[in-house]
Amino acid sequence: MSIVFYLLAALTVAGGLAAMLLKNTVHCALALTVAFAGLALLFLNLDAQFAGFAQILVYIGAVAILVVFAILLTRGSETPKDGVFSRTWLTGLVIAAGVFALLGWSVLQSMRVLPHETAVPAVTVQQIGVALMGRYVLPLEIVAVLLTAALIGAVIVAMHEKEDSK
């Protein structure tokens, strides 16, 4: 375990915590960007360059911007008077703590059989492209159809209905 991993893990977890705890919604979106960047750096630290840069392009470049747009369009940056957490926050916190306890317990229990440091996999972007166009071409086409459907669906859902005025 290198010092780089601990720094990146601390950055990612701090970003995620801030995204869920801050009061101003715009600040939450910025903290979310920090968490996404930390995850992308963790991917790069895992020698998954393609996934790391895809994470930067898709999440920081698109999803974070989309979240900021949605916040500004819904005027969600105004902090509500009766708190930012729902009435049943204690139940949610207990459920999340239980899930973390279960996941952490199972990781610690299986520590003995987990593999140790292995050789760095020599995977080039060319191999990923060949795999995407060869063995994984059907999922790739399905994802393309899904993205087109999601694009059209999101525009139709968010489109203003003029004739349906009350």
Place this chain on the structure above:
Amino acid sequence: MTPLAGYLLVAALLFSIGLAGALTRRNAILVLIGIELMLNAANLNLIAFWRYGPHPEALTGMMFAIFSIAVAAAEAAVGLGLVIQIHRHAKTTDLDQMNRMKG
């Protein structure tokens, strides 16, 4: 502690943070942000298992993570479009006030 265990623990922590946020925040957009964090934690698990697995040259975990990123992007677009439409209809994104499906 093996490196894989460290990554798995970070992913578990991030997943729990996202779950806690999705279950406790009032704003619908922040619930979506929590779901995004959970998806990202799952991606971190996939990449970590790919890196320390027996056959990284098969690219299975990497491909799963890439497709998962694409599906998460589609989910975010549709989810935020729905939140905008609900805000236009109900004039609020507070989930505690959205307690009926009839408009």
